[in-house]
Each structure stands twice: as C-alpha cells, then as structure tokens.
Amino acid sequence: MAHLVLQKQSDNSAASGRIFSVCLAVAATLTSLFITVIASEERGATWAEKAVWVATGVVILLAAHLLPALTKGARMSVKGMALPIWIAALLATGYTHATFFLNAQGRVGEQRASDVGATMSVPALPSVHSLRSRTKIAADVATTLRNLALLDIGRCGANCGAVNARRKALSARLEALRIEDAEAVRAEKAADARMAAVDRSQKAQDNARVDPFVANLAAVLRLRTDLISLIMAIVLGWLVDAVAVVSWASVARSRPGAVVPEIAPQAPVAAPxxxxxxxxxxxxxxxxxxxxxxxxxxxxxxxxxxxxxxxxxxxxxxxxxxxxxxxxxxxxxxxxxxxxxxxxxxxxxxxxxxxxxxxxxxxxxxxxxxxxxxxxxxxxx
Known part of the structure; x- marks a missing residue:
C-alpha cells in the first residue's frame, strides 16, 4: 500500500513537471516566433519578400528549437547529421533575434531623443540689420579715424565752416561704426549661445538614444555602446532559444511511455x-x-x-x-x-x-x- 502511494505521488510530480515544461516550451517558442515575424517583415520591401523572409525565419526557428527533441533516442549517424544543421539554425535564429532587439532599441532611442529635443529650448538668433562682419566694420573705423586726424592737422583757412562740418560728419560716422560694431559683438555672442544650446541638445539626444544600462556598462567596461548593445541583443536572443530547446528536450524525455517504473517482484510467501x-x-x-x-x-x-x-x-x-x-x-x-x-x-x-x-x-x-x-x-x- 505504501509503495502504491509513493508511486502515485511520483506520477503526480512527473505530470506536474511535464505540464510546466510544456507551458515553458510553448511560451518560449511563441515569443521567438513573434520576434522572428517582426524582424523578418522589416527586411523585405514588398509583401512577397516579407512573406519569404517570415517563412524562412519560422522554419529555421522551429528547426533550432525542436531538432534536439526530435532526434532524441535516434542513431548516432542521425544525430551527427542533425548537429551541424542545428548549430547553423541556432546561429541564424540568433542573428534574427539580434536584428529585432537592435531595431527595437534604435526606435525607442529615437523616441526618447525626440522627447528630449522637445523639452529643451534653443534660443533664437536676434534680428540683425547689418550682415557685415566685424572685420569690415573695423576697416571703416580705421578710415574714419585717419580722415579725422588729417582734418585736425590741416588749417581751416577760409573754409573753417566746411572743415568743421566734415569733422562732425566723420565723428558721427565713427559713432555709427562703433554702434554697429557693438551690435555685431552682441550678435556673435547670441550665435555662440545658440550654438552651445544646440550642442547641449544634440548631446542630450545622443545620450537618450542609448539605453541607460548599456551606457553605464560600456563606461564600466570601457567599450563602445554599440558593441555592448550588439552583445546584449545576441545574448537575449540565444537565451530565449536556450529556454525553448531545454524545455522541448525535457518534454521529449518525459513523454508517456518513455520511462516505465519498475515494480520489484514480490517473492511468494511459502506456506508451512x-x-x-x-x-x-x-x-x-x-x-x-x-x-x-x-x-x-x-x-x-x-x-x-x-x-x-x-x-x-x-x-x-x-x-x-x-x-x-x-x-x-x-x-x-x-x-x-x-x-x-x-x-x-x-x-x-x-x-x-x-x-x-x-x-x-x-x-x-x-x-x-x-x-x-x-x-x-x-x-x-
């Protein structure tokens, strides 16, 4: 009686483990199928190309997930032929999953960058009437100062009024040139401030495009962020595939009829x-x-x-x-x-x-x- 109770408990435990393995295997395979369909659809331009890419990815994915379970218990020659096919299918599936993760990370990075760009304000350039550079203004100032110096050296004679009028005109022009130079300096400062704001906005958007965890990990490992992103995408893809492969292999190992529990024969009790x-x-x-x-x-x-x-x-x-x-x-x-x-x-x-x-x-x-x-x-x- 105790043996039957223990056997029943063992059967219940095996059934629970089998159900869990089936659920985990189906979930992992469906997740990989969704990833494969999305990544394959992005590679084609027309509907025919997208359909071919999707079909190819699904076939390779199923081969990568189910070949170990299908070849369980087969001859060594069959396993030897299936091994390189399974490795190639696993590599191709990892490439597909890495493509999906990189594209998804790029899209969400662009969305974060656009949000950052919308929140940061960039100052506008002031309206400037003169487009002359400070070099030309400085040349005009020098010419005006030379003319004033020539007037101060010469004698006015009979045309003192005309000389005074010319001196006032040159003085007014010099003042205008100085004002223009001040406006040019202010415009240059405003342009520099705007360029600095644009640079800050671009830097913030570039930082927002990169995943924060990837950025911190790249800083710790002293590697490029794109290399870290590629490694993380490959690892995530192969991790999902590994869960599916192990789960399907466990389901194949514990299928009904695969293991028959042995019952110890009871020796007949001899009567006296x-x-x-x-x-x-x-x-x-x-x-x-x-x-x-x-x-x-x-x-x-x-x-x-x-x-x-x-x-x-x-x-x-x-x-x-x-x-x-x-x-x-x-x-x-x-x-x-x-x-x-x-x-x-x-x-x-x-x-x-x-x-x-x-x-x-x-x-x-x-x-x-x-x-x-x-x-x-x-x-x-």
Whole structure:
C-alpha cells in the first residue's frame, strides 16, 4: 500500500513537471516566433519578400528549437547529421533575434531623443540689420579715424565752416561704426549661445538614444555602446532559444511511455509444509503450496478423523525433499540396471514424469554417483 502511494505521488510530480515544461516550451517558442515575424517583415520591401523572409525565419526557428527533441533516442549517424544543421539554425535564429532587439532599441532611442529635443529650448538668433562682419566694420573705423586726424592737422583757412562740418560728419560716422560694431559683438555672442544650446541638445539626444544600462556598462567596461548593445541583443536572443530547446528536450524525455517504473517482484510467501499423522504415528508428507496459490487438489487436505496437522520447519522440509531426491535417484539406478529405463533424458523424464530440468539434474547426479551405468557395454565377438 505504501509503495502504491509513493508511486502515485511520483506520477503526480512527473505530470506536474511535464505540464510546466510544456507551458515553458510553448511560451518560449511563441515569443521567438513573434520576434522572428517582426524582424523578418522589416527586411523585405514588398509583401512577397516579407512573406519569404517570415517563412524562412519560422522554419529555421522551429528547426533550432525542436531538432534536439526530435532526434532524441535516434542513431548516432542521425544525430551527427542533425548537429551541424542545428548549430547553423541556432546561429541564424540568433542573428534574427539580434536584428529585432537592435531595431527595437534604435526606435525607442529615437523616441526618447525626440522627447528630449522637445523639452529643451534653443534660443533664437536676434534680428540683425547689418550682415557685415566685424572685420569690415573695423576697416571703416580705421578710415574714419585717419580722415579725422588729417582734418585736425590741416588749417581751416577760409573754409573753417566746411572743415568743421566734415569733422562732425566723420565723428558721427565713427559713432555709427562703433554702434554697429557693438551690435555685431552682441550678435556673435547670441550665435555662440545658440550654438552651445544646440550642442547641449544634440548631446542630450545622443545620450537618450542609448539605453541607460548599456551606457553605464560600456563606461564600466570601457567599450563602445554599440558593441555592448550588439552583445546584449545576441545574448537575449540565444537565451530565449536556450529556454525553448531545454524545455522541448525535457518534454521529449518525459513523454508517456518513455520511462516505465519498475515494480520489484514480490517473492511468494511459502506456506508451512503440513505433515499429517495418524494416531499410530505413521507420518506422510501431504503437499506443499504457495500461500498466494489456491489449493486445487484434494491431496493437499487431510480430512480424516484421528489425524493431526503440524507445521514442518523449512530445514525439515528441505531435508525431506533431499531424501525424496535420493530415493528417486536410487530407484532410477535400480531401474536402469534392470533394463526398464534407459539413461537418456527422455527415458528418465517419461519414467519419473518430471520436467527436463529435473531429469537433467537427476542424470547429472546419476553420472556422478553411478558412473558404471554410462560405460559402454563390451560386445562378445
């Protein structure tokens, strides 16, 4: 009873493990199928190209996931042919999954960059009437100062009014040039500030395009962020594939009929040999039967009144069987010497009514104890 309870608990545990393996395998394969369909669809331009890419990816994916389970228990030649196919399918599936993860990461990075660009304000350039550079303005200032210096050196004479008017005009032009130069300086500062803001915005957008974990890991490992992104995409893709492969292999290993629990055979419990005895004490062995076998013959029962039954110990039963075997051996030797029985197996079996094994054992004992019965009889010439 305890053995049946333990076996039932073991069967329930195996069934639960099988259900979990099936669910995990189906989930991993469906996830990989979705990834393959999306990644393959992005590689084609027309619907026909997309369909071909999707079909190719699905076939390769199923081969990568199911080949180990399908070849379980097959011959070594079949496994040897399937191994390179499975490795190639696994590499192709990893490439497809890496493509999906990189494209998805790029799209979400662009979305983060656009959000960052929308939140950061870039100052506008001020409206400037003059497009002249400060170099030209400085040249005009130098010319105006030279003319003023020439007027200061010369004498006015009869045209003092005209000289004064020219001096005022040059002074006004010099002031205008200085104002223009100040405006140019302010415009340059505003342009520099705008360029700095644009640079900050571009840098923030570039940082937003990269996954934060990838950026920190690249900083720790001192590697490029694109290399870290590629490695992470390949690892994630192969991890999903590994879960699917192991789960399907577990399902194939625990399928019904694959493992049959062995039940230890129970040795038959021998019932004690009953020996009957009458009142006078004459004893005879009645019979011997297993405890789990029904009594089919009346010779196993001694119903006569005045007889008693008592169990015989196993050692006594063995001694009785040995005595019977010796008696049969002696009777057989006498019969062979008398010519009633031959020393062949068939003759011994027919004489005693026993099996081939018992007849062979008796013949072997007979050859050991009575070798003269097996010597060839010399014929008289």
């Amino acid at each position: 040999v009953l020996r009957t005895c009458d009142v006078s004490g004459a004893a005879a062995v009645v019979g011997q039967a297993a405890a789990n076998e029904p009594l089919l013959h009346e010779e196993f029962v001694a119903p006569s009144i005045g007889e008693c039954e008592f169990p015989v110990e196993p050692a006594v039963a063995a001694a009785t069987a040995q005595e019977e075997e010796l008696a049969s051996l002696a009777d057989l030797a006498v019969a062979i010497r008398a010519g009633r029985v031959k020393s062949t197996l068939s003759s011994i079996r027919a004489h005693l009514g026993c099996t081939d094994g018992a007849a062979m054992a008796l013949r072997r004992r007979l050859a050991e104890e009575h070798p003269d019965l097996f010597r060839p009889v010399s014929r008289l010439c």
